[in-house]
Amino acid sequence: MPPTPLRVGILGCGVVGTGLLRLLVDRERAIAEAAGGPIRVTRIAVRDLGKRREADPGKAAVGIDPMAIVESDDVDLVIELMGGVDPAYPAVLRALERGLPVITANKHLISLHGPELEAAAARSGASLRHEASVGGVIPVLQSLDQGLRTERFTLLVGILNGTTNFILSTMEREGRDFSEALDAARSLGFAEADPSLDLSGADTAQKLTLLARKAFRTDVAHGSIATEGIVGMELEDLRQADRFGYVVKLLGIGQRTPEGLDLRVHPAFIPKRYLLAAVRDEFNGVYLRGEASGSMLLYGKGAGALPTAQAVLGDLIAVARERRMRGTGGSTKPGSPPSHEPEAKISIDDVRTKYYVRLLVDDQPGVLAQIAQRLGGSLVSVAQMFQEPGVRGEASITLLTHEARDRDVRDAVAAIAALPTVRRAPRAIRIFDR
């Protein structure tokens, strides 16, 4: 007897949903082979039934009620591709309570409600997968859940947002300023009409939350990660980075330290020789350092219809195989949800880091001494310093610090900013060279 089809309900048919439907049609045979039987989309929910779509829904019933899909009897598995929290959260929760496996690409939902949803999945025995929520096509969550499940990671550094990486790469390569690079990102479809979640670092922080939960096996609350974005990044900072042998990247960092887990998102100077320095444009990269495995870099497209749909498809095949195995009495679960152990987190104030600082000051005797005094007063020592004369009696001072407590450097920079001889707000960017 031919295997019965796996019946799929898809909530949302926008960019990713359309890409998924296309892959399901184009690769029907290969997918059925990999999944151990055919996949059939039986239901789709959208918001606006009148909208013109490129995707062919085939024989699927298209409606506007996601809840009706998770309650229906002709769906074995739910794929959530609406985004946002409402109605995604109640729909995913209900599906899991009913024992239906759920796949989602929704980083916001998992960052905010991941622990409750995992608990609901554990209660009903359904699986919850969200590979597409971090790093697009890069199979980082599957790797952390399976082959690397027992590794003890000491460091995780991610370039997790294609929009900001495209902007920084364009500034660096083409010498364009921030707003020109943002316009270029918009015109090429790498930035949304409202890119504030990307530019503020919030998107990277949500993804780091998900990665850190898996890599460090610890609870990380939504919104608990110290976050700075790239708004206001100046071309001159990228030029200075280049001069000192660095490039500027927006990083999500997770680091085990003797004092606790250090989690943060901010732009940083990284050495040009680092593999992550070669992650440019809309690409993402996740660097991991584990006690047994050493260093590795996972690299690929972080967004887009087909790369994201491909990640969803990977989850779909994994769930389909689980179900088939269950049918033959084999062990099925991808592994119970990782046991999350509480681990102390250290505040960004107490992180030890090097800094780049750029100042515009009056070109007059004594200014350097005032600056050195503010730095010394906060226990910050200088590794390198350059002074260049400017126009109209001003001078530009660029300095790199030795490692110091983050809060101390920020206090010193604030004290320097208050000096009457300092002409504009200093630029201060952390250096990450671990």
Ligand SMILES: NC(=O)c1ccc[n+]([C@@H]2O[C@H](COP(=O)([O-])OP(=O)(O)OC[C@H]3O[C@@H](n4cnc5c(N)ncnc54)[C@H](OP(=O)(O)O)[C@@H]3O)[C@@H](O)[C@H]2O)c1
């Ligand atoms: N786009 C990417 O490259 C990418 C990459 C990684 C992850 N993701 C994640 O994937 C998810 C989907 O993103 P997307 O870019 O495909 O979004 P999108 O293009 O805005 O599509 C959202 C879809 O959900 C439907 N929808 C929204 N609210 C609904 C509601 N209340 N009831 C029924 N349907 C509703 C929309 O219907 P209408 O079509 O009728 O408006 C649309 O079809 C998000 O969680 C996103 O963060 C996207």
